[in-house]
Amino acid sequence: MTGTDYVIEMSGITKQFGEFKANDNINLKLKKGEIHALLGENGAGKSTLMNILSGLLEPTSGEIKINGEAVKISSPSVANKLGIGMVHQHFMLVKKFTVTENIILGSEPNRLGFLDKLAAKKMINELSGKYGLSVDPTAVVEDISVGMEQRVEIIKTLYRGADILIFDEPTAVLTPQEIDELIDIMRELVKEGKSIILITHKLDEIKQVADRCTVIRRGQSIDTVDVKKTSQQELADMMVGRSVSFKTKKIKAAPQEVVLEIKDLVVKESRGLEAVKGLSLDVRAGEVVGIAGIDGNGQSELIQAITGLTKVESGSITLEGKAVQNLPPRKITETGLGHIPEDRHKYGLILPMSLEENIALQTYYQKPLSNHGFLNHRAINQYATKLIEEFDVRTPNEFVPASALSGGNQQKAIIARELERNPSLLIAAQPTRGLDVGAIEYIHKRLIEQRDKKKAVLLMSFELDEILNVSDRIAVMYEGNIVAIVDPETTTREELGLLMAGSSLEKAQAALAAENNERSVGEENHFES
Ligand SMILES: Nc1ncnc2c1ncn2[C@@H]1O[C@H](COP(=O)(O)OP(=O)(O)O)[C@@H](O)[C@H]1O
Ligand SMILES: [Mg+2]
Numbered sequence: 001m002t003g004t005d006y007v008i009e010m011s012g013i014t015k016q017f018g019e020f021k022a023n024d025n026i027n028l029k030l031k032k033g034e035i036h037a038l039l040g041e042n043g044a045g046k047s048t049l050m051n052i053l054s055g056l057l058e059p060t061s062g063e064i065k066i067n068g069e070a071v072k073i074s075s076p077s078v079a080n081k082l083g084i085g086m087v088h089q090h091f092m093l094v095k096k097f098t099v100t101e102n103i104i105l106g107s108e109p110n111r112l113g114f115l116d117k118l119a120a121k122k123m124i125n126e127l128s129g130k131y132g133l134s135v136d137p138t139a140v141v142e143d144i145s146v147g148m149e150q151r152v153e154i155i156k157t158l159y160r161g162a163d164i165l166i167f168d169e170p171t172a173v174l175t176p177q178e179i180d181e182l183i184d185i186m187r188e189l190v191k192e193g194k195s196i197i198l199i200t201h202k203l204d205e206i207k208q209v210a211d212r213c214t215v216i217r218r219g220q221s222i223d224t225v226d227v228k229k230t231s232q233q234e235l236a237d238m239m240v241g242r243s244v245s246f247k248t249k250k251i252k253a254a255p256q257e258v259v260l261e262i263k264d265l266v267v268k269e270s271r272g273l274e275a276v277k278g279l280s281l282d283v284r285a286g287e288v289v290g291i292a293g294i295d296g297n298g299q300s301e302l303i304q305a306i307t308g309l310t311k312v313e314s315g316s317i318t319l320e321g322k323a324v325q326n327l328p329p330r331k332i333t334e335t336g337l338g339h340i341p342e343d344r345h346k347y348g349l350i351l352p353m354s355l356e357e358n359i360a361l362q363t364y365y366q367k368p369l370s371n372h373g374f375l376n377h378r379a380i381n382q383y384a385t386k387l388i389e390e391f392d393v394r395t396p397n398e399f400v401p402a403s404a405l406s407g408g409n410q411q412k413a414i415i416a417r418e419l420e421r422n423p424s425l426l427i428a429a430q431p432t433r434g435l436d437v438g439a440i441e442y443i444h445k446r447l448i449e450q451r452d453k454k455k456a457v458l459l460m461s462f463e464l465d466e467i468l469n470v471s472d473r474i475a476v477m478y479e480g481n482i483v484a485i486v487d488p489e490t491t492t493r494e495e496l497g498l499l500m501a502g503s504s505l506e507k508a509q510a511a512l513a514a515e516n517n518e519r520s521v522g523e524e525n526h527f528e529s
Contacts, residue, residue, distance in 0.1 A: 004068035007032045007164055007195050008053070013062035015048050020396055022048040023059070024219040028197075030164065035186060035196045037210035037227070039203075039239055041436045042406035043394060045219040046199045047089065050166045053197075054086040055079035085157025086166040091149045095142040099135050100124060103156045120159075127158050131188045132181070147178040154185065165189065166197045171205060172434060183209050201239070201436035203232040217241050240438035246469075248444040251452070253472035255284035259336075259456035260306070260425050265315035265325075267298070267305045275301035277480035278315065283425065288447060288457040290471030290488070292464065294500050298480040299460050300342060303429050306458075307339050308332045309347070320424055333362060338423035340414055340431045342460070344407075348414045351403040355395055356384035358402045359417050391416035392442070408439035415446055426450050429460045444470050464493050478502050 008030040015023040022045045030036050040046045051057040053064065055076040064071055066082050073079050079086075093102045104120045124137055133151045141149060150170060157165055167186075171179045186196055186209055198210060206213055206227060213230070215222040215238040222238050236244040260283040267276035275298040283289045293299050304310035306317055308329035317325040324332045333339070341347035349358050360369055360380045368379045384398045393412045395405055402410060411431065418426065428447060432440040447470055451457050461467050467474055468488045476484045476499040484505045486495070498508035 004065075005031055006065075007067055008197075009063075009065040009068075010049070010053065011063045011065075013049060013052060013064075014060045015045075015052060015057060016060045021219050023052070023062075025062075026216060026219070026221045027224075028214050028221075029224070030195050030197060031212070032195050033190050033193060034211040035190055035198055035209050037206040037213040038197055038199045038216070039201060039206060039213050039235060040216040041201060041239055041438050042408040043218075044216050044239075046216065047168055049216070050086060050168060050197065050199060053079070054084055054166060056086075080160050080162070083161060083163040084166070085160060085162030085164070087150065087153045087157060087168065087170060089168040089172070091146075091153055093141045093149060093152060095140075097141060098137070099139050099141060099144070099148075099152050100137045102141055102152055103159050107160055123159060124155060127155050130192070131158070131185055133185060146173050147175070147181070150174070150178075150182070151185075163193070164195050164197070166199070168199045169201075170198070171200065171202065179205075203235050203437070206235065207232060215239055236437045239436070244437050244441055246437070246441075246465075248441070248448055248469055250448045253287045253451060255287040255472070256454060257285055258282045259285050259320060260458065261316075261318040262306070263316045263318075265302070265305065265317065266313040267301045267310060268313055269298075269301055274313075275480055276305065279477075279481050281475055281482055283456040283458050285424070285456050286451060286454045287472040288451050288459055288470055290467040290474045291458065291460040291477055292467045292474050292496055292500055293462075293477035295462055297477045297500075299477055300429075302477070303342065303427060303458075303460055306332075306427060307337065307341075333421075333423075336424035338418035338421060338426040340411070340418055340426070340428040342429035342433075344410055344414060349402040349410055352401050354399050355388070355393070355402055355405065355413060356381060356398040359384040359387050359398075359413055362417055362421060387416040387420055388413075408435045411435060411439065411443065415443065419446065419450065423455065425456045425458065427458045427460075430462065431459070432461075432463070432466060440466075464496055467496070468493065476500055 006029045010026065010028045013023050013026045014021060026049055028038070028049070038046050048057065052059045053073065055073040055078050058074065064073060071082060073082065094105065097105065100121060103124055121137060127133060128135055133155050135148055135151050135155060136144065141152070170182060174182060190196060200206060210227045212224055213227050213235065214224040215235065217239060262279060262281045265276050265279045266274060269275035279302065291299055301310060305312050308327055312325040316323055319332065319335050319337060322335055324335055345351060360383060363369055364375060364380065369376055369383060381398065388395065388398055391412045393409050393416065395409060402413065405413065431443050447457055447459065459470055471488050474486050474488055474491065474496070475482045476486065476496065478500060484499050494512055495508050498511060499505065
């Protein structure tokens with residue numbers, strides 16, 4: 001026995017990338033058998049710290065002890081030998097190999113290949129059964145679901161004898177049902193004596209599974225707390241460094257003239273089926289209209305049609321009194337559209353290009369950024385640096401490729417670019433997906449600010465809290481049409497849920513009225529603890 005309660009003690013860990021300190025004197029102690037959350041905003045330095053623990057990065061300074069003994073984790077294989085295994089944010093499996101081949105890949109063979117494989121199969125089956133990690137050992141990785149890929153990664157670390165498992169934002173890629181399964185798996189793992197570090201910025205997950213939580217902010221240790229004794233609000237405030245509000249403050253909307261008018265719109269999806277089926281909707285200056293719906297009910301096609309990214313079969317789209325259906329995207333943009341796209345990597349940014357170029361992407365060909373067809377590099381630089389400052393885009397400088405920024409900062413860069421042009425209609429599609437609470441709050445404020453500047457805002461989101469929080473009117477989309485328009489002030493999550501599942505407004509209200517007699521009130525906001 002070593003006489004310590006801790007399986008891991010990281011003390012005073014600093015990691016510099018050039019001048020920049022991604023980790024600045026961080027402490028983290030992991031108890032045996034606990035689930036320890038590592039909480040921090042995007043870019044706080046969580047992955048860096050865990051890459052140090054798993055031997056992928058060498059710290060600039062600091063000390064690591066395992067079971068009370070100082071160690072030097074100079075490579076991932078050293079980490080393996082010390083019983084540390086990491087399930088990365090982006091899986092590292094070989095796509096063309098089978099599940100079994102991936103699991104045994106890189107483990108040291110101690111028998112002839114043939115026998116080794118048999119033993120491996122047996123062990124994989126054992127691990128899979130013991131922890132509820134269902135995988136298909138013979139499937140090729142490129143054919144399996146993301147959830148199964150993750151389970152393969154977990155088995156792979158266990159196969160190599162890991163006692164300490166690090167999960168880097170494991171739920172970001174999972175469906176709600178897969179998240180529940182993963183949570184069960186983590187519980188099973190600690191029951192068997194494993195210890196877990198769970199990186200996340202989702203507060204409800206921390207409350208659900210973690211015993212303790214270490215919060216880091218901008219590379220520095222803030223505190224380690226007992227999760228049971230700490231509210232979500234306290235966790236959020238520690239993470240962001242100020243008091244965060246989950247509910248965006250806003251005054252009542254004063255809608256004015258119609259800015260976007262959609263009439264009898266029909267749009268087909270990629271396979272040629274109708275995805276939007278004769279939809280009509282108005283969005284006025286000075287209001288946020290939220291589009292609620294379950295993924296796949298035509299929301300994406302609707303937005304692609306408005307923004308010119310897909311063809312309109314029939315019907316009309318009028319922006320500021322001009323028919324814009326089937327115009328090229330740039331023409332629609334110039335008519336007065338700002339677009340925060342659903343897929344920021346595909347449509348929002350050109351990842352290998354610099355942040356500066358990305359910020360100028362919509363306006364570089366106009367004065368003052370260009371003159372007679374020549375780019376004015378000085379003007380572009382001034383424009384970009386001004387927006388980076390104003391929109392608090394956290395970046396080493398304006399020349400790094402957009403790919404180097406965290407998700408939240410990429411999103412801020414897109415918002416900066418789109419809002420600066422002062423469009424009369426702003427379309428925000430899933431604007432906060434994958435972002436942490438601080439960034440979400442910021443983006444919601446900006447959307448409402450646009451509304452208060454008498455712009456029209458169309459918000460599409462799968463997050464009911466976001467829809468209820470930000471919208472002035474909610475249009476519920478179901479099977480390619482708008483089935484109800486409701487007032488967020490008087491509509492509950494339950495009602496919205498039923499509408500989104502295809503129930504009529506009357507039916508939804510009747511069903512809930514019947515249930516309401518038995519239910520207590522006050523569960524509306526799931527953020528509150
Ligand atoms: N290899 C690297 N070179 C330079 N900067 C890096 C490198 N890796 C991470 N960073 C920077 O360090 C900071 C912390 O990154 P990371 O640990 O990935 O944050 P988190 O996982 O908390 O989102 C970010 O600002 C990121 O841009
Ligand atoms: Mg990370």
